[in-house]
Amino acid sequence: MAHIGLNVLYLVPGAVGGSEIYARRLVHALAAAAPRDRFTVFCGREAAPSLRAEGWPGNVRVHTLPVDCANKPARIVAEIALLPAAAARAGVDLLHSLGTTCPPFTRGPSVVTILDLIYEAYPETFPKASLLGLRALVGPSARRADRVITISKAVKDDVVARLHVPADRIDVGYLGFGMRSVPDATPAAELRERLGLGDGRVVLCVSAALVHKNLLLLLEGFAALGAGFEDCRLVIAGHAGRERERLEARIAELGLTGRAVLTGWISDEDLEGLYGLATCAVYPSLYEGFGLPVLEAMVRGVPLASSDATSLPEVAGDAALLFDAHDGDALADAVRRLLTDAELADDLVARGRARAAHFTWERAAGDVLAVYDRVLGA
CATH class of the missing domain: 3.40.50.2000 (Glycogen Phosphorylase B;)
Incomplete structure (x- = not known):
């Protein structure tokens, strides 16, 4: 003992x-x-x-x-x-x-x-x-x-x-895997109303507003989605870190006001609700020790695009679309594929659940x- x-x-x-x-x-x-x-x-x-x-x-x-x-x-x-x-x-x-x-x-x-x-x-x-x-x-x-x-x-x-x-x-x-599943998740309709998400598709990124999280590239990639994705909303959920003001300014510069939402800190119930209504998730970080949001998305059956930086390929394996962490066009292409290719999305969901079971x-x-x-x- x-x-x-x-x-x-x-x-x-x-x-x-x-x-x-x-x-x-x-x-x-x-x-x-x-x-x-x-x-x-x-x-x-x-x-x-x-x-x-x-x-x-x-x-x-x-x-x-x-x-x-x-x-x-x-x-x-x-x-x-x-x-x-x-x-x-x-x-x-x-x-x-x-x-x-x-x-x-x-x-x-x-x-x-x-x-x-x-x-x-x-x-x-x-x-x-x-x-x-x-x-x-x-x-x-x-x-x-x-x-x-x-x-x-x-x-x-x-x-x-x-x-x-x-x-x-x-x-x-x-x-x-990270946060426990929350049984009383915030209803999708309430989140859409409160966050101004409309009725369209939601791209979710769970991340604090910090330099290494690479959220400026995420905004640029989302802005580059182009025609046919005007209904999409980007939700960045996480505490307001040192990059918050720069991100808000970049949202305005890219014409994403009303389409990109920084929630700041939210409750577990709200986050569970966001996973439930998300069409896909994206994680663009430049450096992670592990990357819990990658597992959280896979456990919850949300198709994922992730950067290929540091630990993230170890965690994601073949259960996510990996992209160059410094390439906004590659990020945009990965998100486009998740939003338009249902067969690919379904395959990644199945792979993600199987892979997450090992962690x-x-x-x-x-x-x-x-x-x-x-x-x-x-």
Whole structure:
């Protein structure tokens, strides 16, 4: 029987995207797969109430550190100065940090999951202080950790190349599909009325408004669809990131006002409803650690076009139309095909559901538990 500490200090509910889904779903799967082991989740004040209400198995307890983790400098100080001592007092046998950074020094074995290195590939996505902090912490911590887990082979290759961590110290552990299906999805008619979508076809992109998400190219590709697609509406659903103003300006310049909608953050019920009414989905990102929206579309039977960048071909396989992430015409052509070729769309839906079935949280937990066994056995 092992006692595992799980560091989720990075988790600020509603503010950290797919990494929140990773923590919530993985902890449940780990505890269910290893009922004789104990798991202590170390979090900040903001996350503690919802984590305690998560409904995890009885072998999980939540330990709150006295820090507001939305304050990133305070969170980093807590991770370096408070977390190792708290883990030692709790008697954990191994500390696993789930959010790319980890304490540089711990009293026992340490494992870190590196979700992505977007801060290196697209530094303009991050405020300067955050960028400096990540560069100071991630590389040294990863090199000191006993094992590193990445969520795709693409991230593993990036960690080897950019952080100089030996490949034989890195394990790849894929994720399961993202948000749970919501039974009370918002009705299509209500969404069409509220978002001004009319009665036509809907192209859905689930993405925050950030530089590496490549949404300017998406707008240009959508504008290039041409005659016969005037009824189509593009919905970009995700929190309003640092690119929001540029995207709104580009929508106006391309004459897409009223045809391209930026929803900002929406509820799970609204997102489930959007998947239900979407004719197709598109994911143009330049860099992903994994790409949960790809799986979410496939699980829900929405035909998908995806860029061919970083991890996305690993996830999509042959179940999506892949296009060059830098080519707006290629994006437009892929979307046109999904909107007009029903046989192709149906084939991709069938392929997508079959492929998504291989990405489960049970499998993800098994991969992570194997890493724990390797470290503790050593």
